[in-house]
Amino acid sequence: MTDATPVDDPGLADAREEALALTDRILSARDAYYGDDTAVVVDDATYDGWMHRLQHLEQLHPVLQGQDSPTQTVGAAEGSMFAPVEHAERMLSLDNVFSPEELAEWCQKTQTAAGGAARWLTELKIDGLAISLRYENGVLTSAATRGDGRVGEDVTVNALRVAGIPQRLSGVGHPAIVEVRGEVFIPVAEFEELNSLQAALRDRVVDETRARARVFDEDKARASAQRRFAAFANPRNAAAGGLRQQLDKKSGLELEAGLARLASLRLYVHGIGAWADPPVVTQSEVYALLSEWGLPTSPFFATPGDIDGVLAYVEHYGEHRHDIEHEIDGVVVKVDQLDLHEQLGATSRAPRWAIAYKYPPEQVNTTLLDIVVSVGRTGRATPYAVMAPAHVSGSVVRQATLHNQDVVKAKGVLIGDTIVIRKAGDVIPEVLGPVVELRDGSERAFVMPAECPECGSPLAPAKEGDIDLRCPNTRSCPAQVRGRVEHLGSRGALDIEGLGEVSAAALTQPLVPATPPLVTEAGLFDLTARDLFPIDVVVREAETGLPRLLEDGSVDTRSPFRRQRHAPAPGEPQSASKPDPRFDPTGPFDGDETSILSAAASGLLANIAAAKSKELWRFLVALNIRHVGPVAARALAQWFGSVRAIREASREELAAVEGVGGTIADAIIDWFEIDWHQQIVTQWVAAGAQLATPGHPGPGAAATTGGVLEGLTVVATGALEGYTREGAQEAIIAAGGKAASSVSKKTDFVAAGPGAGSKLAKAESLGIRILDAAQFRVLVEQGPDALD
Structure with missing residues (x-):
């Protein structure tokens, strides 16, 4: 932004x-x-x-x-454990439509843009994992996931085990290089067998533990088995994880499960990426040729003659979607002629010659067991429906937001009702209403609590006229503290790896100990290994804040920071299973704190320590000041250079900063007037957090003294080698320039890499100088005079 x-x-x-x-x-x-x-x-x-x-x-x-x-953007490939593979041609995503009317309108517009010459190809949209297969002279040289559309992950070793992916193409006359695009999936029948195997492996783990353990704990054994061989959520996720697993790191039962998952994978190819000179002129001819080469193509594609035929295809499979061997979530409609693909072009993320029609989500009935209230990071009290588990659109649903007490009344639901739910819009999922005819008189109305369920403080509107009720105990309400700690660890704030929903809950709302390590976020940088032992926690849903339930309906509880004891391996003496007091929260502690910590806990402490020297703008986001997101935080950090200078600034000085304004200025002043907010800053600084930009000359100085790009506006677009998207913007700002997101007559330079899209075209039309990645580096390091 x-x-x-x-x-x-x-x-x-x-x-x-x-x-x-x-x-x-x-x-x-x-x-x-x-x-x-x-x-x-x-x-x-x-x-x-x-x-x-x-x-x-x-x-x-x-x-x-x-x-x-x-x-x-298309996706994300950063942080992968697989080697990167650069696609010869970008792997784009698809734009979506959600109604027959929208689809007909898109077809008509595309037909007009194609000069009335477009013919159509329709195919089922497989709910799987996109893959790109690169063949050189007919031999498979790599298989890669989509990744960010430009660079994917090398999954060749596993792809060679997938039925339908040939190592060598059939026939003769293959191109020197061709990229074939397809979808890896697990058929519904195989998916059910896969989950049956997972259940069998869980039983085997329990049986083996029982046979070798001196003291057998059934509950712990089953919990361990559940973690190792949990049921897969849906075929799509199982397929994605199956193709991306590392078999060389597995052994025993894990290897057996991994091989079974690979054996369940299937492939349908649906197009080409890179191909210098294809001997065919339509997409449907491409399918015929790919089939001749021994690659599996979907039997469900068609070439309807007109828009009415496209709509009829969509309607037919909407009625028969459950008759297909694999899960689908819609229909893909393409222009059949390849020359029109080039003419119609693409945006930065999707082609203009194809669209995905998404079917309306399914509706199912279930029982409303209860309505409970959850409190979020901002103190808002939100009612949530707790339901009997229901399978909707590929996942099991147990909870759904009801927004506020007025929505509960408007929907007319009673606790104990049979209700209708669906997955739709931006709600996860949505309660549509009750089935009134099925009421038997045992149902009861929901009553909004008067007190916060987390801390007991009286709930009240934040201001007169507000519908939502909020907990006013912003400092100490455990739910609010948990939400703020999770927020400050997020990628938009301090980006602390390992500080997510589970660890945030463990640090702020543990079952054990009674006093949490963090009463507020002020103590984050003072955490030690001793503070992480012992901790047991209920894992909570990120969306609802309610306890997460396991497959069997029990609450998910963990000891996230403690190294787990295991029963002795086969051949080891039974004495190896004797309790170790270092792992017993009720026993004496003897030894170095770090010896009891899991690798994840040790890594978290190291990442928290490293975060002390993060950029100032990240700390400003982490402080949870209303309206201060990354955009405003960067502007404030660049102008003032320190939290202290921001705190001492007047409203007029804050509002005058470009990208801030009066609303944010008021929010900043209000935030610093609260004493426990000031304590956060004081304690972070005392712990060594760097709440100032080293070498910054003071408020306003960065803008006046500038750098090599002082007074210049630069737009960075596409994939610039050596820079992340965020890094390119920061390089412009660090050099004293303005990092703009859109191209205009005021733009001085546009740095463009692969995937630049419409911004590149606009820069060309305006005659703005365009730079590649190497020239961009020269610009931000040496200034415009150093350019050739």
Whole structure:
């Protein structure tokens, strides 16, 4: 998001806050999609709802759209344990439509843009993992995931075990280089067998533990088995994790499970990426050729003659979606002619010659067991429906937000009702209403509590006229402290790896000990190894704040920072299983604190220590000042150079900073007037946190003394080698320039890499000088005079 954002308009300030929250959710969902195959952070309908809401906010307020916005990117490939593979051609995502009317409108617009010549190809949208297969002279040289669209992960070793991926293509006359695009999936039947195997392996773990343990604890054994062989959430996540597993690090039962998952994978190819001179002219001919080469193509594609035929295809499979061997979430509609693909082009993330039609989410009935109230980071008290488990759109649903007490009344639901739920929009999931005909008189009305369920403080509106009730105990309410600690560890704040929802709950709301390590976030940088022992915690849902439930319905509890004891391995003496007092919270402690910590705990302490020297703007975001997100934080940090200078500034001085304005200025002043807020700053500084930019000359000096880009506006777009999107912006700012997110006549330079899209085209039309990555580096380090 741009750093030059005037926010005197409160509507814009609220839009920024919502956009930042949506961005964090979307990025977290992307990470979870590739990193966790047993949990569903968000379903497709919800993810799409978030994306469309973010797009809507950016359309209303264009200044919110930066080059790092999820709406401008495809995915994420950073932090991978796999080797990177650069795609010869970008792997794009698809834009979505959600109604037949939207689809018909898109087809008509595309037909017009194609000069009336477009013909259509329709195919089922497989709910799986996108893959790119690179063949050189007919031999497979690499298989890679989509990644960020430009660079993916090398999964060749596992891909060779997938049925349908040939190591050598059939036939002759293969191109020197061709990239084939497809989707890896697990058929529904195989998925059910896979979860049956997971259940069998869990039983085997329990049996083996029973056989070798001197003192057998059934509950602990089953909990261990559940962690090792949890049921997969849905076929898509199981497929993604299966293709990305590292078999060379597995042994025993884990290896057996991993091989079984690979054996369940299937592939359908659906197009080409890089191909210098294809001997065919349509997408449907591509499918025929790929099939001749021995690559599996979907039997469900069609080439309808007109838009009515496209709509008929969509309607047919909407009625028969459960008759297909694999899960689908919609239909992909493409222009069949390849020459029109080039003519129609693409945006930075999606082609203009294809669209994905998403089917409406399914509705199911379940029982409303209870309505409980959860308190979030800002103190808002939100009612949540607790339901009998229901399988909706590929995941098991147990909880759903009801927003506030007025929404509960408007929906007319009673505790004990049979209710209708669905996955739709930006709600996870949505309660539509009760099935009144099924009431038997035992149902009861929900009563909004008068006190905070977390700390007992009286709930009240923040201001007159507010519908939402809030807990006023902002300093000590455990739920609010937990939310703030999780926030300050997020990638938009201090970006502390390991400080997520589980560790934040462990540090602020543990079952054991009675007094949490963090009463407020002020003590974050004072944490020691001793503070992390012993801790047991109830894991809470990120969205609701309610306890997370395991597959069997029990509450998920963990000891996240403690190294776990294990029963002796086969061949070891039974004495190896004797209790070790270092791992017994009730016994004496003897030894170095670090010896009892898990690797994750030791890593967390190291990451917290490293965060003391993070950039000033990150600390400003971490302080949880209302409306101060990364954009305003960067502007404040650049202008003032220290938290102290910001605190001492007047409202007029704060509001005058470009990208701040009156609303944020008031929020900053209000925040510093609270004594325990001041204590956070004082304690962080005392612990060694660097709440000032080294060498900064003082308020306003950065803008007047400038740097090699003083007075210049630069737009960085696309993938610039050697820079992340955020890093390119920071390099411009550090050099004294203005890092803009859009190209205009006031733009001096545009640094463009692969995937630059419309910004590059606009720069060319305006005659603005365009730089590649090497020239951009010269610009920010030496200034414009050093350019050739």
